Amino acid sequence: NAGVTQTPKFQVLKTGQSMTLQCAQDMNHEYMSWYRQDPGMGLRLIHYSVGAGITDQGEVPNGYNVSRSTTEDFPLRLLSAAPSQTSVYFCASSYSESLGQLETQYFGPGTRLLVL
């Protein structure tokens, strides 16, 4: 298993540009989520999905869109990038949103995004 994969690893955007961060998992996990990590602030939840066709907002959803057409993929879209979106983005997945050891979230390697 490849686990959780993310592409690209690094990206530089100009203000106003759009792009999609890709996330895929091959563990047949129902639950997938996107976080951003800023210095001194830990990880904050952007959007999450409890299964194909179902998405919901997290703590900091503004400026981001998501979709979940398949169990494996959960792309994050920036429609009009802003410097405030400069951050490290992590995708994560777990078997379900329920509690328990199996529901530990496993993280992708992250995408470093710089918006100029």
Added chain:
Amino acid sequence: AQKITQTQPGMFVQEKEAVTLDCTYDTSDPSYGLFWYKQPSSGEMIFLIYQGSYDQQNATEGRYSLNFQKARKSANLVISASQLGDSAMYFCAMRESHNDMRFGAGTRLTVKP
């Protein structure tokens, strides 16, 4: 609302000694899970240990143990016999039933030779 507090921005420990990283949480849900992750300088998030709110015993995973004090709402991570490779950021996280995982701000641990 969930809240996770890690009061130690940075910690130092001598190699081969034990170290405790603090974590307190706030929840009114009787059912929740507590997690610790390690983030080395390479940036990936590595799952270390899990404690369920109904677990009777403290969780242990190799050199990692979780000192779970439910009444005090604390879930401190204890690393025994520290190694140089333990130098990293450590994040405490909590997940309530049917809810998202929320993270603390992290503690940077430096192991000195």
